[in-house]
Amino acid sequence: MAYFVEPGHIAMVMLTPEQYMRMYTARTPSMWPVYFGARMAAQNIQDLLMKKMQTDDIDLIKKNIGGFLSTGFEAADAAKKGGVTGDVWALRSTIERIYGGLYDNWKAGIWKGVGGAYSSAMDNFLASGQLIYAYKTLMYHIAVTPRMRRYWNQLYTPMVPTASMAHQLYRRGEFTRSQFITHAGYDGWDKEGAEQLLKVMSLIPSPREA
Numbered sequence: 285m286a287y288f289v290e291p292g293h294i295a296m297v298m299l300t301p302e303q304y305m306r307m308y309t310a311r312t313p314s315m316w317p318v319y320f321g322a323r324m325a326a327q328n329i330q331d332l333l334m335k336k337m338q339t340d341d342i343d344l345i346k347k348n349i350g351g352f353l354s355t356g357f358e359a360a361d362a363a364k365k366g367g368v369t370g371d372v373w374a375l376r377s378t379i380e381r382i383y384g385g386l387y388d389n390w391k392a393g394i395w396k397g398v399g400g401a402y403s404s405a406m407d408n409f410l411a412s413g414q415l416i417y418a419y420k421t422l423m424y425h426i427a428v429t430p431r432m433r434r435y436w437n438q439l440y441t442p443m444v445p446t447a448s449m450a451h452q453l454y455r456r457g458e459f460t461r462s463q464f465i466t467h468a469g470y471d472g473w474d475k476e477g478a479e480q481l482l483k484v485m486s487l488i489p490s491p492r493e494a
Contacts, residue, residue, distance in 0.1 A: 337396055345405055352409035355382065359415060375419050382412045447471040447478070451485045 362374035390403040407413070437443065445453060450467035453459040459467070461482070468478035 334397055338398055341392075341396065341398075341402060345402065349409060352406055355410055356412075356415075372419070375415060379412065379415050379419060382410055382415070386410075386412070444470055447473060447481060448485075451482065454482075 356378070359375055359378040362378070363370040365371065366374065386403045386407055389406060390400050393399050393402040396402075445459075445467050447464075447468040447470075450459055450464045454461065454464040464482060465473075465475055465478040468481055469475075473481055
């Protein structure tokens with residue numbers, strides 16, 4: 285059976301892997317085993333050298349645990365010298381220095397096939413995330429979060445009178461008994477508990493409560 289090859293196309297013969305190996309070994313019967321064996325030996329040596337380099341680095345990190353644990357005290361000392369408000373610029377400088385070293389070790393870990401393992405191991409002892417929290421996360425909590433809380437509270441008005449405030453409103457005739465029980469329920473009181481709470485609140489207050 286003849287096949288027509290269109291102009292501009294190249295005729296190709298598809299071989300199975302088994303057919304290819306028979307043809308290859310027939311042409312180079314002595315080289316293939318030698319090449320395969322040499323390649324496997326080189327790969328094994330490379331793996332051993334890589335593992336030796338990685339374990340040596342781990343031993344080096346282990347040896348310097350004391351130094352990692354000592355790092356950070358200078359930031360605490362600088363904060364104390366800064367008085368009651370600390371020294372934000374000294375803290376920033378410490379963060380830049382520590383993370384500069386961590387990122388350098390991250391790059392070294394990539395070259396040595398362990399990714400961020402070295403950097404993460406060191407960071408466990410440095411606790412540098414706490415410095416980030418003190419320098420920036422805490423700033424967000426103080427400067428941004430309360431303002432946004434007021435903004436969303438104003439928009440969605442989630443507040444209702446607590447059980448104590450509901451009792452004050454009840455005593456002044458602004459709330460019915462049913463409304464007091466409902467608002468006491470928002471604080472977790474069931475109907476029976478709300479009734480008991482109302483009785484207690486209706487008694488003459490102690491000097492401390494007064």
